[in-house]
Amino acid sequence: DYHERCVQCSEVNWGLTDGGRFYCRTCHNVTERTREVVNSALTLNTRIQTISKGLRKQEKNDEGLEWYVCEGFQFVLRKQAEALEALGVCPQMKDEILCNFWRRYLQKSQQAYCNRPAGESIKVLSGCESSTDMDSEPERPSLLHLLSLSESDGDPLTDCSLGSSTGKVSESTSVCSGSVDGSLHFMKNQKDKLRMSMPMTLSFCYMALLWLRESMTLSDLLRFVVEGHIPYLNVFQCFPEKMKLYGLDLKIFCVESWPVYEEVYNKMLHLAAFLELPRFPDITDSCFLHPDMLCMKYLMEANLPDELHNWTCRVVKKIHIGEVDFLTFVPGNKSTRKVKYDVLAAAVIVVVLKLLFLLDDNYEWLLSDFAEERNKNNKEDGPYFEFKKWYKVLKKSLDVEQKKMDEEKAKCLWRCEKPLFYSAKKKSKVLKRRQIVVNLQHQFGKLSGSWQPAEKPNPSSFQLNWSEDNTDGSCFHGHSLKGILQEKCGLLTVMNPDYWLCTVKLCAEKFCGHLAHYRDLDFPASYHFVLRLFSFLLRIQPSYIHEEVCAIEHKLFNKKLYKKPKYKPGQRK
Amino acid sequence: SHKHKLDFWKSKDMCLNYIQDAMLQKQWKRAAEFLTFYIESLEKDFSTEYMGPSEMIWRIGTEILCHCSHSNMKEFNSFIEQMKTLGVKRYLKVCLEHAFHLLCNGRTDEAYQSLSLAESWRFGEQTTAQDKELKLIQAYRGLLDYYNWSKQKQVLLEYDKNGFEDLSVEQEMHNSFRKAAVSLKEIIQIPGVWDFFVQCYVDMLEFYGDHEEARQVLSEYAYNSKFPANPNAHVYLYQFLKRHGEPKKSLISVLKILHDIVPCHELMIDFHAMLQKSKKRKKRRLGLEVIFAALDYAGWKENVKAWSCLAGQVKQITISEKHLEWLKQEWNSRKDWWPAFHFSRYLAKRNWQENESLAYEKALVAGILLGKDCKYFKYVSHQGCKDQKKKFRTLKKFMNKHSSVYLRISG
Numbered sequence: 006d007y008h009e010r011c012v013q014c015s016e017v018n019w020g021l022t023d024g025g026r027f028y029c030r031t032c033h034n035v036t037e038r039t040r041e042v043v044n045s046a047l048t049l050n051t052r053i054q055t056i057s058k059g060l061r062k063q064e065k066n067d068e069g070l071e072w073y074v075c076e077g078f079q080f081v082l083r084k085q086a087e088a089l090e091a092l093g094v095c096p097q098m099k100d101e102i103l104c105n106f107w108r109r110y111l112q113k114s115q116q117a118y119c120n121r122p123a124g125e126s127i128k129v130l131s132g133c134e135s136s137t138d139m140d141s142e143p144e145r146p147s148l149l150h151l152l153s154l155s156e157s158d159g160d161p162l163t164d165c166s167l168g169s170s171t172g173k174v175s176e177s178t179s180v181c182s183g184s185v186d187g188s189l190h191f192m193k194n195q196k197d198k199l200r201m202s203m204p205m206t207l208s209f210c211y212m213a214l215l216w217l218r219e220s221m222t223l224s225d226l227l228r229f230v231v232e233g234h235i236p237y238l239n240v241f242q243c244f245p246e247k248m249k250l251y252g253l254d255l256k257i258f259c260v261e262s263w264p265v266y267e268e269v270y271n272k273m274l275h276l277a278a279f280l281e282l283p284r285f286p287d288i289t290d291s292c293f294l295h296p297d298m299l300c301m302k303y304l305m306e307a308n309l310p311d312e313l314h315n316w317t318c319r320v321v322k323k324i325h326i327g328e329v330d331f332l333t334f335v336p337g338n339k340s341t342r343k344v345k346y347d348v349l350a351a352a353v354i355v356v357v358l359k360l361l362f363l364l365d366d367n368y369e370w371l372l373s374d375f376a377e378e379r380n381k382n383n384k385e386d387g388p389y390f391e392f393k394k395w396y397k398v399l400k401k402s403l404d405v406e407q408k409k410m411d412e413e414k415a416k417c418l419w420r421c422e423k424p425l426f427y428s429a430k431k432k433s434k435v436l437k438r439r440q441i442v443v444n445l446q447h448q449f450g451k452l453s454g455s456w457q458p459a460e461k462p463n464p465s466s467f468q469l470n471w472s473e474d475n476t477d478g479s480c481f482h483g484h485s486l487k488g489i490l491q492e493k494c495g496l497l498t499v500m501n502p503d504y505w506l507c508t509v510k511l512c513a514e515k516f517c518g519h520l521a522h523y524r525d526l527d528f529p530a531s532y533h534f535v536l537r538l539f540s541f542l543l544r545i546q547p548s549y550i551h552e553e554v555c556a557i558e559h560k561l562f563n564k565k566l567y568k569k570p571k572y573k574p575g576q577r578k
Numbered sequence: 579s580h581k582h583k584l585d586f587w588k589s590k591d592m593c594l595n596y597i598q599d600a601m602l603q604k605q606w607k608r609a610a611e612f613l614t615f616y617i618e619s620l621e622k623d624f625s626t627e628y629m630g631p632s633e634m635i636w637r638i639g640t641e642i643l644c645h646c647s648h649s650n651m652k653e654f655n656s657f658i659e660q661m662k663t664l665g666v667k668r669y670l671k672v673c674l675e676h677a678f679h680l681l682c683n684g685r686t687d688e689a690y691q692s693l694s695l696a697e698s699w700r701f702g703e704q705t706t707a708q709d710k711e712l713k714l715i716q717a718y719r720g721l722l723d724y725y726n727w728s729k730q731k732q733v734l735l736e737y738d739k740n741g742f743e744d745l746s747v748e749q750e751m752h753n754s755f756r757k758a759a760v761s762l763k764e765i766i767q768i769p770g771v772w773d774f775f776v777q778c779y780v781d782m783l784e785f786y787g788d789h790e791e792a793r794q795v796l797s798e799y800a801y802n803s804k805f806p807a808n809p810n811a812h813v814y815l816y817q818f819l820k821r822h823g824e825p826k827k828s829l830i831s832v833l834k835i836l837h838d839i840v841p842c843h844e845l846m847i848d849f850h851a852m853l854q855k856s857k858k859r860k861k862r863r864l865g866l867e868v869i870f871a872a873l874d875y876a877g878w879k880e881n882v883k884a885w886s887c888l889a890g891q892v893k894q895i896t897i898s899e900k901h902l903e904w905l906k907q908e909w910n911s912r913k914d915w916w917p918a919f920h921f922s923r924y925l926a927k928r929n930w931q932e933n934e935s936l937a938y939e940k941a942l943v944a945g946i947l948l949g950k951d952c953k954y955f956k957y958v959s960h961q962g963c964k965d966q967k968k969k970f971r972t973l974k975k976f977m978n979k980h981s982s983v984y985l986r987i988s989g
Binding site: 261262263411412414415416417418419420435437438439441442444445446448449450452453454 | 589606
């Protein structure tokens, strides 16, 4: 407690203002001294404040409140969860699952909700301008006291709340960033503590979606992000006005690249292990994420006959990838290969296409001609599926959509109204630049006839839609595979006796990170096309699908590969 | 570089591609549309690259505004003003190009103001770094001063005609001269191609009667080896000397150099005429060389005057029977290709159809050099005699008389 004599009246009669400063009760002189909280029990209640209420102590220099990086991320997560809810995800996700994951993360990374404050041994960083006040207040500690609550007993607030530290913060940290610990965020070299980042917010979301077994794959989620339905780019715009963002904060919260599937996925795996989560809820065959379900969806989207679904189910069954234990996510279990549900389903379809059509740039066209012939005499049944027709329709659509997507990418606007600057000195320059940008945009916008950023497409689960009502025959869902199958012993089987493997041997994932490598030149054009199609639908690189295809093939032809074969499957010429 | 790791830059690069495509196809609206999306890269313009976003936007924006029908000068000017603020290192360049644009749109006064303003710009080290642009700005400002001088001169001449006098205009005119002279003189001292500047400067000097300075300037411009070889420099000098009645000797020495640089220059005809009139054998020999050299060029193939010069000299040599070896020397390097180049049967037909005088002159030359049995001469003289044109009959007779000359030439 403070026992100095008051400068004005020489009394020792101190009280605390709302802002946490000492004031003299006698003459009402307010000092710059602030009170540090020592008693954690006291802080248990006083410190829990919701950020949205904005009750903050220590407004510094009228420039805004103190805020911590993890608070920023909390905002982001909340916004994302709200957006997901608007897309149809159940409210549980926001109120319970995501919330709890986040709290657990804060706990594990010792940023909050734990006994030992994380910042104990972290000193004020060098390299920033030091405040001249440093020497005048020797009692001010150089430590950052972050939260020190005991484990929360599940107070289910709808807002995840963070206590605030009333520990005095050295002013020099705040020069480099609007947030209190922005610079620390990068200094922490603690891989095991899993530093938070913008892509990782999506990992959190996906993890929550997976826990709830929602009908949204990771590729769907990332697509919604790019389309702007889920806050990601410039999400800091929704931070409260007083939470000033500058300097190193920009590196943390300012996004300049779209999230990459692999990165988000791998971070999720690390995160789940880090949080020591238990086995996730079972993925059964009634779940959206089950390959049977996803295959059905992708078959529809790829405008392929419904009948192919029988085949995908057969493949799924044969290689046991439909089983609960295979599909269900068990964090931390390093021995099992983790399942990417969307990629898996797409790969299954590719394998089925290879089984039926071979896709060696020759056979599929012969087969198509054959089906065409049969179609001529085909009066009673529905039309037989002809690969050629399908290819033409799909190629055209794919080219159109790809072109649209490319143009939209080029028209992507990364900046927003909220100015971003690295330091207060640069602020005026940045604002001037921004003004010029806005002026120029208006000037050329008028010239081009219309100035508006690309319209956000309505969120939809399907990117390509095919309707059976189209009389031009461009929908192949109802087409029959009979045209390319033959009867054998009362069963319909493929006419194609051959198969070519994408790779004879799988790579060791541990060493090169991949199971297989996709080199453009080595494969038939039809195979490239099919990969390109699913690559577009899932918004991922074709190599990911290719890898999965290799894995599936190796499971499927396991016996043939590993016995001494008379019949040797391999690359077809 | 880090640039390429970010999708931000990838999408901006793609955007640039679309802009470029649109511009190449003259789809200005579409280019403008994509430019609006590119513009925000200004906020990340920390580039040390050769061409960063601000320069791109300046150049692309200028093109689009020039071509877009809805835009006007006011918009263009405001655009340029913003561009000027974007990059100190480019400031003078932008000013200069802006001035050009204003001039192209006939706004000489605005251009003058802009150049004057730019001329007085100082920015520490940048001033020396952008020295070239500064000099150009001064030069063009000087040029505009000349333009003003010229206008004022016209006004005075008009007044003069009508018997008026106007001291203020005269004063202005002299001021403009002084300003222009200083700048122009300075710029033409820098090795380079300053044709127009030189001409303007000389024009003023001549008006004020400073012929000595004018001659000095033109000689420097033509003969200083530091300057790039420039045929025009010699032409200007020649014209100047001719204007001032210089002796033929000087004129010839100037044109000799022109002949060396540009054998196909149009002044070669004048040169030939001058040389032919000379009493000195060497000069006349040179004349032959000059006219043959000119006709080596495709652009001269149908030049009647040139052919008549050559024909004239060839005829003269034939008649006098002196200096046939000149013809031999000139013909030696040409006998393999001139026949196909000038004297084919096809050309004979065409020349006859299109231009009788041309055919006549050529036929004469062909007859002497290739003999009267050559395709060209045969066809043309036959046609000419058929049409009962007197001169062709004369020609035929002439050729019969000198039918063996070609042997002595080609042998």
